[in-house]
Amino acid sequence: MxxxxxxxxxxxxxxxxxxxxxxxxxxxxxxxxxxxxxxxxxxxxxxxxxxxxxxxxxxxxxxxxxxxxxxxxxxxSIIPAGALLKETAKNLELGVVEIEANANNPGILAKAATLIASKGISIRQAHASDPELEENPKLTIITEKPIPGDLLKKFLKIEGVKRVSIY
Known part of the structure; x- marks a missing residue:
């Protein structure tokens, strides 16, 4: 495009x-x-x-x-994606994981979602920034409750992941 x-x-x-x-x-x-x-x-x-x-x-x-x-x-035909809850997640007692990754690696969202589901946590929102619009695209996942810290190392093991932040 x-x-x-x-x-x-x-x-x-x-x-x-x-x-x-x-x-x-x-x-x-x-x-x-x-x-x-x-x-x-x-x-x-x-x-x-x-x-x-x-x-x-x-x-x-x-x-x-x-x-x-x-x-x-x-x-x-463009439509707004809706409000990303990242900035207000803490006030709503939601979890946030932000993953910076190589956009050419397929399956990052699927693998991250699998890790989150393994803890019995539901995903409320997921947003991946466009690699053609941002130099360092990020995948932001908002969850129904905070993400346990022990998942940090597991997120980092996903192929193509450069950096992970859990809020």
Missing amino acids: WEKIKHKFQKYPARINVAKKIVELGLRVGPNGKIYCGDVEISDMALARAANVDRRTIRATTQVILQDKDLKKIFE
Whole structure:
């Protein structure tokens, strides 16, 4: 997907940043060229500040998106993923494990979930950041209760795992 997007904006790096920010935040481009989070309209200025560009770059990016059949299909169908409970997990007495790993290794989520299930703990949320959007992608798993510390070494034994944090 990113190769297609980069190709369309290759002469305009600021527009690539806008497209990445739209995807990263789960925003979509409406047929009217406006930006939405679900059904809430996001102002050009707010997105421009978040993407470190001026508002004209937002307009120019959405125009390119709407004029390109493939990009239009992608950006008109994005939906927000929902709130990640990581920041409030402690207040809710939930557990959090954050795994930094090589994104090219398959099965990391499955193996981590198996370890968590072996302790009889249910997973409430799992979110893997996109390796094309982040230099060090992370898998964040929110659990119904705190993760026991003895799982730390087991998580680190999963092939491709670089770093693990348990909160």
